[in-house]
Amino acid sequence: MSSNWSLPAAGQLCYDNVNGSCVKMPYSPAPRVLLYTVFGFGAVLAIFGNLLVMISILHFRQLHSPTNFLIASLAGADFLVGATVMPFSMVRSVESCWYFGRSFCTLHTCCDVAFCYSSLFHLCFISIDRYIAVTDPLVYPTKFTMSVSGICIGISWILPLVYSGAVFYTGAHDDGLEDLSSAINCVGGCQPVINQLWSLTYFLLFFTPTSTMIVLYSNIFLVAKQQAKKIENSSSQAQLISGAYKVRVAKRERKAAKTLGITVVAFLVSWLPYIIDLLVDSFWGFITPSYVYEIFCWFGYYSSALNPLIYALFYPWFRRAIKLIITGQLLKDSSLTIKSSS
Template identity: 45%
Template sequence: MDLCFDFVNNSCLRTNRAPANYSVMFIAMFGAIILTTVGNLLVIISISHFRQLHYPTNFLILSLATADFLIGLVVMPYSMVRSLTSCWYFGDLFCKVHSCLDMTLCTGSIYHLFFISVDRYYAVCHPLHYYKNLTTNVIELFLLTTWSVSCVFSFGLVFSNVHTEGIQDYITSYYCIGSCSLTLNKLWGTISSLICFFIPGALMIGIYMHIFSVARNQAKLVHNHHSFQPDKSKSKISVRAERKAAKTLSIVMGVFLFCWLPFFILTVIDPYINFSVPEDLYNVFLWLGYFNSALNPIIYALFYPWFQKAFACIISGNILKAGSSFSQLLTGV
């Protein structure tokens, strides 16, 4: 029987895993960390360096990439050690700080996705008023709301200990030296899931469904208009654009729901089943949510040709050349 801390009374038990299982888990988690940090760092460098990318919409993507980068840098490595060993070696205070950072950055990432959907709504549904409504000041308000709500809620919840009311006896019964878990009672398990995921997620789904409906109707109007024209090339282009929009929105929502929905469903139901969810299942759903931060650069950056050009410039080393910040990455701007 292995302990997290030898010769320490009331030490937690260390989980013994078969070498093959340990290796697979380590490779998957370490790979997710590398993908998250490197992918989001490329987005941060791209938007920060290239002057042509300095416009309000990209500031949302820059802030999203920063949140996801920090998840990969300061949250996931410690969670990896805990998931592999079931032990926490970094002290009780940092356990709370880590829980706060985890909740803050993951919630912030979700809120960024929501505000990006708001940005896309105005771009597609109200294109004539887009630049008037989505100004730099509005984007700054979005970012202030995202970071302040995420920080205040997360740190306030963890350090106030309101989430432990009514379950103190249960927490005391399983506590041991080397444990670090954020256990939420029924009330706060539901409230936190609503605030951090279900409310912004439901709004985001509604927005994207409306965007898709508007884009489809616009494509049909264009198709009908050009069906009476000898040259139907434009209508064919509109049909391709509709299909591309449908594919992109399907990927955005599918990945988001696939990554985060299982974890937050688990967060809601676990207090109602006497916290009987297996630890390994919890870790699988947690890391599935983390993996969304690794996929965000691909979904929100690599789908755009100008980001692909920026990445190529960074990887090739051309970014180090004088005047590279003035490179033309956008066409028609």
Template identity: 55%
Template sequence: MSSALLQNEIQYCFENINGSCHKTPWPLGIRSTLYAVLGFLTFLTLSGNFMVMIVIAYFKQLHSPTNFLVASLACADFCLGLTVLPFSTIRSVETCWYFGETFCRVHSCLDASFCYASIFHLCFMSIDRYVAVTDPLVYPMKFTAPVSRMFIAVAWTFSIVYSFSVVFSRANDEGLQELVQALACVGNCELVFNKTWVLITSLLYFIPFFTMIALYSRIFSVAKRQARMIESVSKKTQSSDNYIARVNRKERKAATTLGIAGIAFLLFWSPFFVTVIIDAFFNFITPPLVFDIMIWLTYANSAMNPLIYSLFYPWFRKAVKVIVSCRILRQDCSTMNLLQK
């Protein structure tokens, strides 16, 4: 009797399919809350990053090498919100994958591609800011639009090729056949990575990580020294409005904003990669719920960047107001001066 009762209580992802995964049903209140929170996060990711792309693409004054990188980063985050987050939301709330094994691999590849594209964009942006702050007068000749496009092409191409080649070649689970078999059931979408690929994957995060730390540390050190020099010159000349001072202030402000975006990225992503490394070397001890939380913490970073821009870039707030108020329909709107106070 008790055995039959227990069997009736067990729920499956696919009731009429043999070998279906067990389903972990959440109470209705929790399911509704999760759908609302994760749905809002997806909406925020899509709307915020779409606005960044529109603003930079439409207003000609914003067509700069740095902003091209910002727009491309927003594109990566927007694509993540469009193609990955809706399916991840259903998987997290329903605790089942309803979209087939092939799309599971495609979904995982897109997830990794867009996330790595974000990593490399932020790293290249730190290089851009380093040159701008340390050598502002030569910067326009060093970091041109073709250089920016080259960085963007490298970030996208490497991220997509790497992610799809590793997952579809199944190199990631080589030597883990027993674990893969244990996890194999209809309704599961969980890729595992062996120690070799965990190390390689982690290096692709930690190398840009330490690059950004080193460059932004150098940037703020130089910026502090420049600020003292400008203050000294200002006291002597009673004016700090010379060209070099204005350029330095502008580049330092941009570096600060992008530095905050970089720091937010590190805070949101580091727990995930630490968890992945611990999992690979300690026999996958992380509970599924904890791992899922780590994944959504990384996804949340894609919604953060537009919020950072809105807080620290007056031109972004001004452009959004123009778009929302429909003034964008005016013929000369694309050439308006957004940087004017």
């Protein structure tokens, strides 16, 4: 990752009287308060917003479906970004120092990578789910079952956790860059250096699911147009009746695909600058200033906070579920069967 090659204006240290302490670059009081407010708001929104999504889907039986379980699991990954990654990154970004120890720095980095890639994998599987639902809506329930959804959820969690643990706990990420890594990660620093091999792997792990999602969502909207034209050209009464049913099903699935497509676009826009910077930096000698690196990081983190806002804007069932939760109806014995959508 990027390093800070510029000398700070002030000569403060992260740890006074500690040999090898990093130099601290403190903000003035006003920017400091502003940054804590902006970053803290993102963390709170990611935690409580995604918690509401998980509670809504897991509690109300009407919302139990393969797609919604994928969405709930995605919310779980975003929740963990807000709860375990963003608060500590907030202190690092504002204070320009890491006060939580070297061991926790490694764990924090693993969680950062694992949970963010878990979100990406979830979105990729959701795009596959939506593609099947739109292109073949009548047989979709037999193709994408609860067990298939469970397998997708398992893969979305296991692969990122194994990958991040293998890369950062083995030290493979900075092979060949040990001297640079030691210089950057002084006492009070937590900025892992990624060599060219693993930065390229990073990019490919991001690019492959991303390309898959772009292709699938492009096909979804092409198929949706073809379906509409086919129904319009139906001549017989039987075709019209059958077509009308297919239109209703396809319309519902297209609406869900559109909402989740917006979620995908938000994720890609948020994380693409960071991924590109990571790749360019490793091949161009880590030229990105540390404050630019932090900005790119927080663009990505905020994608975990955006999803609940998207659901609130486009999913009536989520707004209804929030209302039921806030009004305390969740505590009633009959709340499991309450309709969360009209």
